[in-house]
Amino acid sequence: MKTPKRPQELEQAIPFLLTRAGSRMGNSFAKALKAFGLNLSEWRVCASLLYVPHQTVSELSVHASSDISALSRIVDRLESQELVRRERSSTDGRSIRIALTIKGEALALRIVPVAKRHEAVLLRDFAPSDVQVLRSMLLKLYENAGALEDLPQQPDDPL
Template identity: 80%
Template sequence: MKTSRRPQQLEQAIPFLLTRAGGRMGNALAKALKPFGLSLSEWRVCASLLYVPLQTLSELSAHATSDISALSRIIDRLEGQELVRREKSATDGRSIRVVLTEKGEELTLSIMPLAKRHEAVVLRDFAASDVQVLRAMLIKLYENAEALDDLP
């Protein structure tokens, strides 16, 4: 008797599940950010710069998960709102670093409780130990995904 091999169900595939959960959370946060005049991508840049100031575009691209060309436009918009500024690197005159302005830092800090509330809602039924495990697993998934860049 020959057994047919069925591919893994889409609803069980980790990339599908991550994208679906991330999309739902991102859409909800994007809606909540509208009164602040920020898109989700702009928020990610501001939040990233709050935690790691003075990032180069390459660093910011990886940290805020945005490709360089889109990131340049995001930085332009945030600069136009006086939320960030570009600075020449103190160590490498050719390198540009992005930093939050005082206005950008104040706005980002004022949004942080909203972002934390959104996180608390999606984690409400998780034990604290499960949240720690989930964070560790997501970090490991991200690190392991670097190997995908080398696949043909």
Template identity: 80%
Template sequence: MKTPKRPQELELAIPYLLTRAGSRMGNAFAKALKPFGLSLSEWRVCASLLYVPRQTLSELSLHATPDISALSRIIDRLENEELVKRERSATDGRSIRIALTQKGEELALRIAPVGKQHEAVLLSGFAADDIQALRTMLLKLYENAGALDDLA
């Protein structure tokens, strides 16, 4: 008979720790977004478009949410709020690109410093080398997680 796992083992598991930290960070930032009238998912779309303008839904799904149907609903809402617009591609008339409107860009530029402030709080007490190592490790974890799709 196997020995039952101790709770400490769960609390040290990397997926558990990432989820726990991510939830806490996301909840805190979602509260900060309320005065701006955006949800966390909507902010991810706006932030992605601020840094990489005029993306297709497929491109946005890599940065905002992998669920294309949820992403389409988010785009619809942001379009109704006149924060984003759909544009036909200049090179491929069938392709639609999503872009921030001037109103959307102005809003995103007002929110970006709030995000940077949250990041600064999260990283307080970390040495610059540790921050770079953390970024490198998180990128590698994300890359490795792709192999999990094949296990399902």
């Protein structure tokens, strides 16, 4: 049996650090979103639709980092606020796409400067080249995380 890691080792683990930083950033931005009547999950959907309009639920699930069942509830809430609408696909009548309404797009565009201001504060002590490297590394971490789905479920199983 392996010896448990010391707490300082945990605090240096990349997943721990990412989760810790992400939680702090998310909580701060969630407070700012309250003034707009949205929570963080709803904002992710609106922001995703602002940059990639007319997505299927499956596409939106990936872009908004939400599972499909939770996403359906989020879309229902946004639809009841008249911020999004469901549309039949013009190419496949069985497929439904989600789009921002004019009201939803206007709201999302009002929030973008707030999001950019939050990002600017987070990155204020980083050199532009470090920001590029950080973005690249985060994208690579996301890509590599796909392999975690294939890992054995038991911690003692060999890789």
